[in-house]
Amino acid sequence: MSYLVLARKWRPNCFADVVGQEHVLKALINGLDQDRLHHAFLFSGTRGVGKTTLARIFAKSLNCEQGVSSTPCGKCQSCLEVDAGRFVDLIEVDAASRTKVDDTRELLDNVQYAPSRGRYKVYLIDEVHMLSTSSFNALLKTLEEPPPHVKFLFATTDPQKLPVTILSRCLQFNLRRLDISQISGHLCHILQTDNIAYEEDAILAIAKAADGSMRDALSLLDQAISHGAGHVSYADITGMLGTVSQQQLDDLVTALIEHNTADILAQSSRFAEQGRDFVALLDDLMLLLQRIATVQMVPELLLTETDSPLLTHFAQQLSPDMTQLFYQIALHGKRDLPYAADPRSGFEMTLLRMLSFQLAPVDVTAIDAPLAAASPSKPDNVTSTTSSAKKAPTTSAPEPVSAPIVNPTKTTDTVQTDSPKPIEPPQELGSTLTHDNWLDTINGLKLTALARQLADNSAFVQFEQGKITLSISPELAHLASPKPIERLTAVLSKHLNQDVKLQFQENAAGESATLATERAEQAVIDQEQAKQAIANDPAVEALKNAFDARVIDNTIKPVK
Template sequence: MAYTALYRVYRPQAFQDVVGQEHVTVTLRNALREQRLSHAYLFNGPRGTGKTSAAKIMAKAVNCEQPQDGEPCNQCDTCKAITDGSVTDVLEIDAASNRGVEEIRDIRDKVKFAPSDVRYKVYIIDEVHMLTTEAFNALLKTLEEPPPHVIFILATTEPHKLPATIISRCQRFDFHRIPLREMVRRLSYICEAQQVRVEEQALTLVAKLAEGGMRDALSLLDQAISYSKDQVTAADIMQITGTVSQGYFSVLAKHIAERDVAPVMEQFDKVMVQGKDPEQFLNDFLHYYRDMLLLKTAPHLEEIVERTTIDEQFAQVAKLYEIADLYEAIETCNQALTQLKWSTYSRVLVELTLVKLCQVQGKAPAVPVQSAVGNDDLAALVNRVRVLEEKLAQLAQGQAMEAGQPRAEEPRKSEARRPAAAGGGSRTPMNKVREAAMVIDEAMSRQVRGQWSQILAEVKKVKIQYQAWLVNGQPAAVGGDSIIVTFTSPIHCDKTMEPELKSVIERAIFAVIGKQLQLLSVMEEEWQSVHQQAAQGEAQTQEEQDPFVAEAIRLVGEGLVEVKE
């Protein structure tokens, strides 16, 4: 007899076998027990979470000859026939291959005929979001008022693509990703039933890689059993999936924290020699940093850690990183993953990213400014007060007017010296850029850089050419109600400021970030000049707020400052 895949052998045959979806199964069992059946149901959720299995169990339960507390008995002829797929009144339709209006019209014409073998005709339409608009329109009236002997069960992974008129005619059930612990428990039960020895760490790794889908987990476990000989180990799982061990990432992250580029490159070369995919490697490394960030910010939430195990080595490496360093590392990896989709030389780009991570860790900490004045500085304070008094006397005599004129001309000179970008400057008003540069929101800037790939994806949904114009840009900063995006190409810079494209980009930013921001596209050289001027202005402001001046104000009075202005 031909071998049957594990996910088919252990497909749930009763509601109690459906793992991690109690909020759905309890509701359906109560409805069956009390005979409160709806004419249409909508099951939506991620792949491999039990939508189609629950639909088939529902079809058996409504037609079972001896139902038991809302569950099908799976012993009567009807249940066995439905399980075998030999009942013509229970139809499972794949909407991906039967998406046209003709197929739906055929269903509409046949629903009025009474079932021949069972009490209810059950139509299970899988991936229903693939139907065309005309097919949805043909289904509407039948779905709203079907004959009493017909039940529709629609299943989809993308409910947002369904028309609201379809959703409103169904009872909607949202299937969730299966929790890690419940998935490991189910996998352990299946291994015992199959008499297969599996390491507990291997089961945990399989459950994490499945990302909440039981079917994916069973397929991966099936592959691992075929690969291994006597016992399935975590090394076997990593070998067949192309993932890298956690210990390797811990060693790599330690070298990055120590800013030692040579061993970092050696470690990466070991992975490439083994034939690992650079994009998969970088994706796993990003999740490693993500889990480290969770450990440092929310150490009690070990259940939501995706790829790593909180062991002693992982905790020791986490101590080498500050939270700000992890922010930068995650943003750097995320930007590199976005660029990998358009790059031909993926390995070179990943190597460049690793070197950049070492440089991110090498940033010198800012020196704190002393805010207190010691007793030893009292003589200096007296001298500063004396200088201020002399300037007051000069102002009183009107001799400081000439000294103030060159300062009034300085902004014009500095603006005239603004370097032009290659091929000409941008069309963006530079006064708005300067205003934004003076009030940069670092937290919002980090958020935008971290979610820039999502913004590009939103723009791509509108038109792929729009994304091609924007992909050359990099979000530099967010200040006030503006976002500054820098470009190296003047053509891309000017194109993104055209009203239509600019409006699409701003809507995409609002959809992802949740804040209305005005797009300001500038050349990279222009932004560096403006940013440097803003930094100098901030430094001058700090000088004006020098502790010596503060002490002088305390000694002489507030009026002194007003006269100086």
């Protein structure tokens, strides 16, 4: 039995099967059905987004023996020949290999002759921007007075390089890169049809790596199927792509936040053992930091399926300044990686540099008594940093700065404290849900990003006979969509050790406690305490005196 690669087996045979590119499809379908077709189309777009596929379906639509329409029969001789790639009136040319004017002449000399089998001759010229100037001139003559039986489809990855005279005679379409959900949706459909087991995370990882190209996604999937002997698993994919898993990336950021140097070096050693690509690793780290920064700026941002489940948590743990700094260090680290002695040492230096900017944990016994007394419930020794203090941490050598700014952004706490919520869930929670344990329970659950948003914004109403009733404010009701509800139901059922159902009702905002409102209230309290601590901090006082500095209130941030 011969094996047909997925990209060929699943090449769409009709417009209805094409994934994405709706704007182009609509124009082509309308033109075909109303028999009002332009004679030249220009498709721009990167590789693997469907240019050749569209051209083939288009050629079939024009030449189907049943008549011109957007739904060719797929059964007649013409349709079958196009599908098999041997229809004489579909002329495919790769301009990258035929750039000479003689080649173009030879091609265009035949344009005037009627099609041999079908109604129309369809010319598909790929990478058309590669043609020489004289080739373009030859082509332009034909485009100015095209014979009625000819249609041109030009494809290019670089439309800027085309002469304006050609551009102005074409109907232009920009084929878009496919997004992750379009690619993953198609891959899942294929795997389900072919009865191949897969893990959803694995498909998302492939869709991400394909970078907008369905063809690349399908060949990665081909590899993955043979790699995993018929089963597509996340571990296999990350191994195959040399990428790290979301969990590994989350562990790395957690270690950075916790200033855990030993753990970072241990993780780096594991990455090296597993043959991970350190450039890709820095890319993934930057993407995660970019998402963290985005959530910090736009807290109401809706999280996606590809987001880390800990994204919101990271956004709260890391200060925005530090997020920006880490991103910058990662970017420079990636740039300098080729100059490092080896990729691993370059990667480790990048992470160590991040740590050197992150304030180290401070021993609680070193805290001055007045400061500790100032905030008895929160022994967070609030440390202030200034932009100049970062470079010169002592105040003994004042620089001639006219208006220095005290910008206390960072406080540290490894210190025993009762205020932060534990990251890890308590292992044993009650086997029932009540008003009293609702917040602790959901805080301890491991949830995907969307389910987490839903849980955090839901208030407990009652739990009776396996049915949990929750309330959510009307403006957040969109969070209660089927998928997150399904996830939350599954996790709660597991936690409560029984099959439960979730029911949502609308509620006035703030009527009952939700984790989100509780956090917001706690944030106000924390902020006030941090302000107090800064106001009473002798180090800040010294800086004020030495530099004639002032504290900018809205830059004070409490540390969790």
